[in-house]
Amino acid sequence: MAAGAPPLAGVGDRGSSSSSSHPPPPPPPKILLAKPPLPPPSSSGADDDGGGGGGAGRSRQATQPGSLSLVSDAWEVHTDKILPYLTENNDFMVIGVIGPTGVGKSTIMNELYGYDGSSPGMLPPFATQTEEIKAMAKHCTAGIDIRISNERVILLDTQPVFSPSVLIDMMKPDGSSAIPILSGDPLSGDLAHELMGIQLGVFLASVCNILLVVSEGINDLSMWDLILTVDLLKHNIPDPSLLTSSTTQDKENKNDNQSGIEDYIADLCFVHARLREQDFSPSKLMVLKRVLEKHFKSSSFSIGSSGATPQVSDSSVPSSMKIEDLSSNQQDIYLLPLRTPDNSTNFEYRTCPSMLGMLRDQILSRPSRSFSKNLTERDWLRSSAKIWDMVKKSPVISEYCKTLQDSGVFRN
DSSP states (O other): OOTTOOOOTTOSSTTGGGOTTSOOOOHHHHHHTSOOOOOOTTTTTOOTTOOOGGGTTTTTGGGOTTOOEEEOTTSOBOOTTTGGGOOSOOOOEEEEEEOBTTSSHHHHHHHHHTOOTTSTTOOOSSOOOOHHHHHTTOOSOOSEEEEEOTTOEEEEEEOOBSOHHHHHHHBOTTSBBSSOOSSSSOOBHHHHHHHHHHHHHHHHHHHOSEEEEEEESSOOHHHHHHHHHHHHHOOSOOOGGGGOOOHHHHHHOSOGGGTTSSOOOOEEEEEEEEEOGGGOOHHHHHHHHHHHHHHTTTSSSOOSSSSOOOOOOGGGSOTTOOGGGGOOTTOSEEEEEOOOTTSOOSSTTOOHHHHHHHHHHHHHTSOOOOOSSOOOHHHHHHHHHHHHHHHHTOHHHHHHHHHHHHHTSSOO
16 A cells, blocks of 8 residues: 555455454454445435435535545535545556446445455445345445555446436425535436436546446447447546646656647446346347447447457357457457356356456456546645536536427426
């Protein structure tokens, strides 16, 4: 861990928390690394995400000691709590995740963090859905939660997109949004909900080195179209390293002559989760790569190498080829099987936990896009706060909002 960082309980390599040579961390830090547990039903209908009818309970989460959010459920950025956990280190990676509810976003982020669920008494850094939360049709994450691993990987877990429970929590009785999504007049709840997913995507594409797009099944056109909309609306939002005022970093900049020539945008990795046996075949993976390359061919995102993936069929792929044979540290697509209660699968491609481990190793060793200049973790945080403000005030997104309003699809 870099000098100057306060100790983070549970942070570190996989299994480090279970070592017998180190005593378990004290309870307060462990609580700090996890979202607050689900409160009893008597707490005014609020859930673990601070939800409540008409947004009445949305400010409650910010007071919980377990909350460590970059963007709160009230859609405001907060850096004071986070700054002490960041250092002047400039060798770090930022990974964000976006996707619908229940596809395993938080589980993936826990894996990237190095969380070992077998350690007794350790709470996961990112809360995952329990059977009770599923039964209540709720979501676990509101806004953007942040954690920093011992390898200096900054992880950003976001609230689900296309989520009915998010819409219910943010809507007032009159149908308007309880959250100020954009500067200006109040919006209807359903329109504000639509824009939230776009803002999350634009923000993550602007401040992350790698953005994981997680969806259920092989073909999720709604997520693909959302990412294309993000690319369309991401304008005039600079590279985070160009917002720092550090003269020292300016001197260390190796690409000063190229700064600002191209808009910065994160590298995309697509994670297709909850797959069944029939979804696992090398030919289907190669076809998926070809479809994705074609779908994003005109976007700013770099998908694949040349868009020239050959036509394939099951008969053209050797029977001995496995999914692992098509894996590499630079791949853009990752497959995860449906998790079973006993963490086992009845087909040949490994269990969900083992493939999660493969995903972690490949993502963390994957060459990713760098920011234009060297910047420290703390400067990244300050720049990210500025970028969030730019996203909320973006004239391009505001104009898109007016177009949606005029379409008549959303309430006035």
